[in-house]
Amino acid sequence: MGKLDGRVAVITGAARGIGRADALLFASEGAAVFVSDIDEAPLAEVVKEIKAAGGKADGLAGDVRKLEDCQKIMDQAAEKFGQINILVNNAGLTRDALINRMSEAQWDTCVDISLKGTFNCIKAASKYLMKQDNNGRIINVASVAGLMGNVGQINYSAAKSGLIGLTKTVAKEWGRYGLTCNVIAYGFVDTRLTAEKEAQEERVDGELVGIPKKIRDLMLLQVKPMTPEDAAKPVLFLASDDAAFITGQVLNVSAGIYM
Ligand SMILES: NC(=O)c1ccc[n+]([C@@H]2O[C@H](COP(=O)([O-])OP(=O)(O)OC[C@H]3O[C@@H](n4cnc5c(N)ncnc54)[C@H](O)[C@@H]3O)[C@@H](O)[C@H]2O)c1
Numbered sequence: 001m002g003k004l005d006g007r008v009a010v011i012t013g014a015a016r017g018i019g020r021a022d023a024l025l026f027a028s029e030g031a032a033v034f035v036s037d038i039d040e041a042p043l044a045e046v047v048k049e050i051k052a053a054g055g056k057a058d059g060l061a062g063d064v065r066k067l068e069d070c071q072k073i074m075d076q077a078a079e080k081f082g083q084i085n086i087l088v089n090n091a092g093l094t095r096d097a098l099i100n101r102m103s104e105a106q107w108d109t110c111v112d113i114s115l116k117g118t119f120n121c122i123k124a125a126s127k128y129l130m131k132q133d134n135n136g137r138i139i140n141v142a143s144v145a146g147l148m149g150n151v152g153q154i155n156y157s158a159a160k161s162g163l164i165g166l167t168k169t170v171a172k173e174w175g176r177y178g179l180t181c182n183v184i185a186y187g188f189v190d191t192r193l194t195a196e197k198e199a200q201e202e203r204v205d206g207e208l209v210g211i212p213k214k215i216r217d218l219m220l221l222q223v224k225p226m227t228p229e230d231a232a233k234p235v236l237f238l239a240s241d242d243a244a245f246i247t248g249q250v251l252n253v254s255a256g257i258y259m
Contacts, residue, residue, distance in 0.1 A: 001030075002028070002029035002030025002031070003029040003030070003236065003239075003240040003241070003242075004026055004029040004030050004031035004086070004236075004239060004240065005029075005030035005031075006030070007030070007031045007032070007085040007086055007135060007239075008031065008032045008033075008034065008077065008078075008081040008082065008083050008084050008085050008086070009023075009026050009031045009032070009033050009034070009084075009085065009086035009087070009088065009239065010034045010035075010036065010073065010074065010077045010084055010086070010087050010088070010121075010125065011023050011026070011033060011034070011035050011036070011088040011090060012036050012037070012064055012073075012088065012089055012090050012091040012117070012121060013036075013037055013064075013090040013091030013092060013141075014035035014036060014037050014043065014046055014059070014090065015035075015037035015038075015039045015042035015043040015045075015046060016037075016039075016042055016191065016192060017189070017191035017192060017193065017228050018090060018141070018186070018189055018191060018228045018231045018232060018235075019035070019037070019088070019090040019091070020035075020046050020228065021227075021228035021229045021231065021232040022088055022090065022232045022235050022236075023035050023046055023050060023057070024046075024049065024050060024053075024055075024232075025229070025232045025233070025235075025236050026086075026236065026239070027050045027053070027055030027056065027057055028053070028055065029236060029240075031056075031086065031239075032056035032057070032080075032081040033050060033055065033056065033057045033058075034057070034058055034059060034060075034073070034076070034077035034080065034081060034084075035047060035057065035058075035059040036059060036060055036061065036062050036064075036073045036091075037059075037061060037062075037091070038061065038062070038063050038064075038091070039061070040061040043059050043061055044059070046059065047059045056081070058076075058077075058080050058081075060072060060073050060076050060077075064089075064091045064113060064116075064117030064118075064120055064121060065112045065113055065116060065117055065120070066120070067120045067123065067124065070117075070120040070121045070123070070124035070125075071124040073121075073124070074121070074124040074125045074128060075124075078128050083128060083134070084125055084128035084129060085129075085134055085135050085136060085137065086135075086136075086137040086138075086139070086239045087121060087122065087125050087129065087137070087138045087139070088138075088139045088141070088235060088239070089117070089118040089121050089122070089138070089139070089140045089141060090141045091113055091114075091117055092113060092114050092141060092193070093109065093110065093113050093114075093193075093204065093209070094110065094153065094156050094193055094209065094211075095107075095109050095110045095155060095156070095207065096152040096153055096156070096211070097152060098151070098152055099154050102154060102155065106155060107154075107155045109155075109205070110155035110156050110159055111155055111158065111159045111162075113159075114142075114156070114159035114160060114162075114163065115159040115162045115163060115166070118140055118163060118166060119166065122138060122166075122170060129174065129177070129179055130174060130177055130179075131177060132177055132178065133178060134177065134178070134179065135178070135241075135244075136174065136177055136178065136179030136180070137179065137180055137181075137238065137239045137243075138167075138170060138179065138180070138181040138182075139181075139182055139183070139184065139235050139238045139239060140163045140166070140167050140181070140182070140183040140184070141163075141183070141184055141186070142160040142161075142163045142164065142183045142184065142185045142186075142250070143156065143157075143160045143185055143186055143187075144185050144186065144187050144252065144254045144257050144258040145157040145160055146158075146159070146160025146161035146162075146163065146164065146185060147161070147185055147250070147252070147258055148258045160185070163183050164183055164250055167181050167182060167183040167248060167250070168181075168248045171247040171248030172248070175247060175248075178244075179247075180238070180243065180244070180245075180246060180247035181247060181248065182238050182243070182246060182247060182248070182249045182250075182251060183249070183250050183251070184234055184235065184238070184250075184251045184253050185250055185251065185252050185253065185254065185258075186226070186231060186253050186254060187223060187226070187253065187254025187255050187256075187257035187258065188219050188223055188225045188226065188254070188255065188257060189225060189226045189227070189228060189230070189231045190225040190226065190227055190228070191228055192209055192210065193209060193210065193211075194210065194211055194216065194219075194225070195209070195210040195211075196210055196211070196212075196213045196216055197209075197210035197211055197212050197213070198212070198213050199213075219257075222257065223254075223255045223256060223257055224255060226253075226255065231253065234251055234253050238251065
């Protein structure tokens with residue numbers, strides 16, 4: 001028996017990193033998983049990987065900044081698997097710069113993906129989630145930067161902090177359906193987002209992703225980084241029956257970076 005038998009989960013930002021690990025874990029626990037990401041090729045690999053392991057999966061590429069993409073993702077997921085019970089709003093991107101040097105585009109990109117993208121997905125999934133006894137679960141993905149602030153991340157910190165108010169509002173509005181909505185504040189997870197910037201070859205919209213080596217080395221002096229697989233476990237917990245009455249909460253999964 002899997003912890004998510006019979007459930008349908010939509011996961012955004014699932015082509016790599018934490019979202020990919022969520023998708024593999026959810027499928028291994030019996031969920032039918034509908035994955036999405038802006039990057040089509042690695043997304044298709046995740047679908048293949050889940051199916052090869054005997055799981056149920058399908059996917060559609062899309063940009064969470066666009067409400068029409070989010071609507072297509074949710075409609076196709078519901079059409080394919082009959083319902084949506086779980087939504088993991090995991091897509092995210094950093095665009096770091098000090099306040100005086102941050103461009104309007106960097107601000108907009110970060111806030112639009114993390115904050116507006118989460119709203120878009122929730123709105124697009126509303127007709128599937130606003131149902132009694134649907135075991136509805138929304139898990140939003142924030143960061144300790146949203147709790148404590150972070151130098152060079154005014155856009156990211158503001159967006160991730162905004163997810164906390166958003167989460168509590170969904171928990172209040174949809175609690176009567178038995179739906180829970182929580183937000184995870186991660187610390188340091190080893191993914192493309194936290195990889196050594198200087199060693200990256202790939203650019204996303206013209207900018208390198210990752211963090212400068214000296215900042216990464218400083219973080220490594222403080223904490224042991226989580227793997228994406230480590231990071232996926234609390235997401236499974238919040239999606240499972242074990243967390244049926246936990247809602248509107250910020251779950252700090254940071255190995256003590258912030259406490
Ligand atoms: N890695 C960490 O230490 C850390 C810490 C705190 C929070 N987080 C959060 O965890 C989440 C997952 O990040 P990750 O570390 O796995 O990074 P990642 O870069 O490995 O994965 C993020 C995924 O989101 C996708 N994405 C980016 N923009 C998108 C868009 N507009 N529409 C759809 N998909 C888009 C990317 O293509 C990528 O596959 C993010 O929300 C991130 O902010 C990560």
